[in-house]
Amino acid sequence: MSTTETAIASAEAHSAHNYHPLPVVVASAEGAWMTDVEGRRYLDMLAGYSALNFGHGNRRLIDAAKAQLDRVTLTSRAFYHDRFADFCTELAALCGMESVLPMNTGAEAVETAVKTARKWGYRVKGVPDGMAKIIVASDNFHGRTTTIVSFSTDPEARADFGPYTPGFEIVPYGDLTAMREAMTENTVAVLIEPVQGEAGVLVPPAGYLPGVRELTRERNVLFVADEIQSGLGRTGKTFALDHEGVVPDMYVLGKALGGGVVPVSAVVSSADVLGVFRPGEHGSTFGGNPLACAVALEVVAMLRTGEYQQRAAELGEHLHRELGLLTGGGAVEAVRGRGLWAGVDIAPALGTGREISEKLMEEGVLVKDTHGSTIRIAPPLVISKEDLDWGLDRLRAVLSAR
Numbered sequence: 001m002s003t004t005e006t007a008i009a010s011a012e013a014h015s016a017h018n019y020h021p022l023p024v025v026v027a028s029a030e031g032a033w034m035t036d037v038e039g040r041r042y043l044d045m046l047a048g049y050s051a052l053n054f055g056h057g058n059r060r061l062i063d064a065a066k067a068q069l070d071r072v073t074l075t076s077r078a079f080y081h082d083r084f085a086d087f088c089t090e091l092a093a094l095c096g097m098e099s100v101l102p103m104n105t106g107a108e109a110v111e112t113a114v115k116t117a118r119k120w121g122y123r124v125k126g127v128p129d130g131m132a133k134i135i136v137a138s139d140n141f142h143g144r145t146t147t148i149v150s151f152s153t154d155p156e157a158r159a160d161f162g163p164y165t166p167g168f169e170i171v172p173y174g175d176l177t178a179m180r181e182a183m184t185e186n187t188v189a190v191l192i193e194p195v196q197g198e199a200g201v202l203v204p205p206a207g208y209l210p211g212v213r214e215l216t217r218e219r220n221v222l223f224v225a226d227e228i229q230s231g232l233g234r235t236g237k238t239f240a241l242d243h244e245g246v247v248p249d250m251y252v253l254g255k256a257l258g259g260g261v262v263p264v265s266a267v268v269s270s271a272d273v274l275g276v277f278r279p280g281e282h283g284s285t286f287g288g289n290p291l292a293c294a295v296a297l298e299v300v301a302m303l304r305t306g307e308y309q310q311r312a313a314e315l316g317e318h319l320h321r322e323l324g325l326l327t328g329g330g331a332v333e334a335v336r337g338r339g340l341w342a343g344v345d346i347a348p349a350l351g352t353g354r355e356i357s358e359k360l361m362e363e364g365v366l367v368k369d370t371h372g373s374t375i376r377i378a379p380p381l382v383i384s385k386e387d388l389d390w391g392l393d394r395l396r397a398v399l400s401a402r
Contacts (some may be wrong), residue, residue, distance in 0.1 A: 023358075043391045053260075058260070065294065117222050141154070197229040202343070235312065356398060
């Protein structure tokens with residue numbers, strides 16, 4: 001067997017089969033390119049589902065991590081450390097908020113947001129104990145914990161993991177009327193993705209997000225925005241909500257916040273909302289650790305320049321213009337997205353999203369499928385226009401080889 005085949009066989013034999021990776025074994029990476037164990041290079045057009053917005057091995061982020069590794073990496077929250085205050089202050093400022101509750105993974109941040117909203121509902125809004133309701137959207141993807149899959153509509157994420165956590169109302173994404181009708185005096189929050197990534201990079205109708213903001217204010221309900229995939233530059237703005245001038249009550253952040261170096265997530269909100277917590281009621285041993293804070297501080301500093309958002313906007317405009325030209329020819333049924341982020345629906349006659357992803361891999365381009373017929377394109381924001389065009393040329397070649 002080849003080196004690749006040996007590595008895959010070993011992984012399949014000794015790991016749980018909770019993923020179905022493409023058959024490539026990455027050994028190193030830099031910028032927008034990855035190299036496998038046999039020396040073949042691939043253009044990364046997925047960027048770790050936006051965790052690698054700033055590219056592989058970004059020098060600023062690696063240097064920040066290395067400098068911190070020589071000092072202190074973990075104290076637990078039993079003590080303060082000298083990077084924590086700066087991290088919370090700078091991230092809050094980036095978000096236009098006051099308070100930060102750091103965690104590690106995106107799913108942990110969503111769980112934290114759910115707990116925050118419920119506690120706020122009981123302590124501030126006056127909802128009777130045990131009666132809090134949170135409205136979510138169909139086709140959502142907020143993580144895979146037992147509570148989160150309880151309000152998923154994806155059978156693969158939900159089936160066989162019951163009994164499910166109550167307290168959630170599911171309404172169609174983009175349907176403001178349905179959301180209004182679902183609200184009661186016990187509704188404490190609306191939790192939505194401003195762009196649904198896992199669902200195929202779905203952008204809601206114009207006016208929907210401002211409508212959600214107006215409705216939640218009117219009903220004294222928290223607007224919780226899951227910007228784990230859509231935030232931190234991906235759509236051409238710092239946050240996807242920025243495109244419609246909307247500020248939520250709470251941001252849920254992750255993925256790119258750790259720069260592809262360490263897992264970092266956070267809930268960012270007002271002091272009044274996050275102030276519902278008392279010592280001992282919520283926490284994380286690794287949440288807000290010195291290494292994570294050092295890397296995330298550098299991420300925030302990079303975002304404050306605006307250059308990555310501008311790059312995503314400019315390259316994103318080019319990406320969508322080129323992808324739009326692929327529709328109407330029978331190979332691509334639809335293209336959606338915002339910024340340097342697109343969902344491309346492949347015509348069923350041409351193959352599944354998985355099959356197209358495998359063919360692109362053979363051409364040296366790495367993407368990933370979702371929901372059967374869709375491939376997602378989300379390269380690192382540092383990708384060059386020339387490399388982006390090279391990847392698009394490979395996509396055209398695969399789609400034309402019928």
